[in-house]
Amino acid sequence: MIPYSTQLIEKDDIDEVLEVLKSDFLTQGQKVEEFEDALCRYTGAKYAITFNSATSALHGAYFTADFKDGDEVITTPISFVATSNMLLEVGVKPIWCDIKPDGNIDENQIENLITPKTKAIVPVHFAGKPVELEKIRIIAKKHNLIVIEDSAHALGSSIDEKKIGSFSDMTIFSFHAIKPITTAEGGAVLTNNDIYASKLRLFRSHGMLKKLLWNSDMVMLGHNYRLTEMAAALGISQLKKLNKFIEKREEIASYYDDRFKDKNLFKTIQIDENLTTSRHLYPILLSSKLQPHKEAIFKELQENNIGVQVHYKPIYKNSFYKEKFGKISIKTAESFYDAELSIPCHQKMSIDDTKFIADKLLEILSRYE
Secondary structure, X not given: OEOOOOOOOOHHHHHHHHHHHOOOOOOOOOHHHHHHHHHHHHHOOOEEEEEOOHHHHHHHHHHHOXXXXXXXXXXXXXXXXHHHHHXXXXXXXXXXXXXXXXXXXXXXXXXXXXXXXXXXEEOEOHHHOOOOHHHHHHHHHHOOXXXXXXXXXXXXXXXXXXXXXXXXXXXXXXXXXXXXXXXXXXXXXXXXXXXXXXXXXXXXXXXXXXXXXXXXXXXXXXXXXXXXXXXXXXXXXXXXXXXXXXXXXXXXXXXXXXXXXXXXXXXXXXXXXXXXXXXXXXXXXXXXXXXXXXXXXXXXXXXXXXXXXXXXXXXXXXXXXXXXXXXXOOHHHXXXXXXXXXXXXXXXXXXXXXXXXXXXXXHHHHHOO
């Protein structure tokens, strides 16, 4: 089956990991720091603090923001549950803002949701397409809020040739296996704020400071959220190839764009000229006529070895959130969920694969028209 997204691990990646496995340090060595420095050079951020997952990175960022129980944070319902889960973990109530037809938070609706309890905005760059960060920054400044970007999809994306990672108070990246680059599991928080960076480093390592010789001191509550040396070595190797990976994904996406132009069975998401996207996903949005058949279409594509997925069920529609917050309905988010299918787009695909997927997709959808 052609998966909707996957990692590409090559010999040079394996060699880098093997070198660490033969070394004296499997954790808390120099590779983590090297990877963090490489992330800073790539994005332009002042500090990068790696974590063992993007979820723990979110936890670290929310903890570092010093939210209090009962605070509110405005975010999007179209994301993986971790974006909101970690807010609950630090005692914060997620306030879900509706989205635009491209899956990104609707910045024009944010101000309507701000209350005296609001402390931050957490946008998500859906599929790698950057949100309207400048408009969000203006709103945040006006209301004295911080901005924490969930950029799990967006390493390598840019606005006006400036890389995502240095725009906001904090930015979270994911290095999960199917993300733009991988460390198997892993994540990072990027920031330009000295205080945030120091607190994040403490939080990921038990809240402990090393002092003279054997003496250490735990100065705050923390966790063991450290990235391993093997993972960091893989990340260093992968980051060198990120631009090549994105070029390949863009080649596939451009082929799809040409093939799917002016189709009335579904729509694709357009990318503005001033934006670069990591192309983490290639979403299509089924027409209202096809949406009742989405499950059958999904199954038929999989039966033809096309690994599709849906991104995402609105977070508030999960049983846990329904029990906690009751019935919630957000119009565009639910329409987007009804319509969205992610089709394969990744660096291991060939143009022949891409042509097969486009041909088969159009063939299958035409039968449900």
